[in-house]
Amino acid sequence: MNWTKLGKIFDPGDYILVAGPGQYAQSPQVLVLADRARVYFSTRTRDVMGKYLSHISFADFDLTFRRVKTIAKSTVIPLGGLGCFDEHGIFPMNVVRHGEDLFAYTTGWNRKVSVSADTAIGLAYTRDGGMTFEKVGTGPILAASVHEPFLIADASVAIFEGVFHMWYIYGLRWLDNCPEGESQRVYKIAHAISSDGVSWTRESMPIIPDRLNPDECQALPSVIEYNGTYHMYFCYREATGFRNDRTRGYRIGYAYSTDLKTWNRDDAQAGIDLSDSGWDSEMMCYPHVFYCGGEVFMLYNGNEFGRHGFGIARLSR
């Protein structure tokens, strides 16, 4: 795989988003429409305690991603109520087209006491073509289960040969005695299938081999079929020290499969890596691969987990 970086295409500092003045535009994920490409992302506000709340917003691009046509003018999907799984943030949201329907898979965040947060995956539908979304309920569709104890997140859904596939992550453990001074999480990519996109059967096991060590954190899997092979992009990092140490932060990982069961990890073939300088020179994360106008694109975040926006790359064919 060989990618051409087209540069950063959205800086939240250039806009007044619905949630407030822009900071962070994380985990960009596309919905390709007839005349535009809508890119959902998560932006952040601070609550009265000064803690972050993530909100979904979007920007509409022309189909070549050169120009922003408009941004979301109203709340795309509200945060959950008191005690709900998505009370303290929705990040990210993956929108999938199935016939006439659009399914939105959210990751909801809720704060805890002995650890910083837990997450679960929710489902929402739209009645207005993806401008706003209504949740199917106040609870999640995929939450902690017997072999997946916490941090169910980052759903990425694709439909291949009539079967819904979800790649997502779940937490294995919280690490104590971290240099950060609070527990840090370890999470891995997993897989579930469904016939309707609503009821899911999970395998409850990591599917991507570690490259760094057993505490490697893997996030945001994104899968496309291209040239008869399935390609997964994701990001991975060390479990600690990843916020400030460039050598321990998120990088783009890659795996391929011919049967959607066995994945061969081969980051060397990813075809995209840090830039020598600039907005994606220290970190790359939250890759989202998709087709648009016959081309294959990758949206992704750069330094500081997307504090200053997202960029795009195009697959050279």
Place this chain on the structure above:
Amino acid sequence: MFQWTKLGQVFEPAKGGGAPWMEEYAQAPSVVVFDRFIRVYFSSRRRPDERGQYVSRLGFIDLSRDDLFRIAGVSREPILPLGERGTFDEFGTYPASVIKMDDDFRVYYAGFTRCESVPFNAAIGVAVSRDDGTTFGKVGPGPVLPYSPDEPFVLGSPKVRCFNGVWYLWYCSGSKWVFNDGKPQPVYKIRMARSADGLHWTKHGEDLLENVLESDECQASADVFSLHGKYHMLFSYRYNLGYRIAGRGYRIGYAYSDDLYHWTRDDSQAGISTSPTGWDSESVSYAHVFRLNSRVLMLYQGNEIGRRGFGMAQLESVDGETVIV
């Protein structure tokens, strides 16, 4: 109409007879009958920490079958470990329902975790015993009954039963949190799920009982048993707010069903209520019904949601007819 005769208080932690760690509370009794004794599993606690927070743990006392008011054994330590950091049962295991199927012991319990915007959340886990019900190990680090779109939080108060080879789980499901003097209180209702193996559950997805007190009535601890050709449910219900005030705390309610799915509530038939004085004068709750020889017995907890421990009652008649077991 049930007619129960109260036999008296069985166990009160403050009065001794238990293990040193059982300092306060003896909640949600659940019985397994052994040859020479009955084992009563329940949740107890050490005194609260400096912030006033408790951690509920599972233990048991054995009551001699010759004299059900004589303690013949006790769990020296809690018998179910707490969860690891970040798991659903890191901060408590309460309440619990133990079932013995052939030689397999399983406990279904609610695990507690602590949250920032609300004081806690709960979910239901399963553990199994390899030593005849003396200690238990979890089947996995997470809960067996996940949250779902219409059961968003506070899944608790599990009661497990098998009827005709099918596993049934009655539990409470939180529907909302209500602020009371700045402190959130959950509203929860009784629901059920069904399973072929007790591990993979299909939720029924509806509240089983109508509300009697108020729309925010809290319902929990649905103990279901079969007798005289019908299914009977004894459960606990209370007002959402101010439930520590006498008269608003837990009472034992009653419902009956022919099919386990459709329940007719008629609390006037429960046949057991608070006593004029004593350990169960303000509140009764968490009834657990079991058979012993030819008797139908109930364990239940009294005042202050079981702080004063639990007692026993015997079923004398149903609708005026002598009980036939």
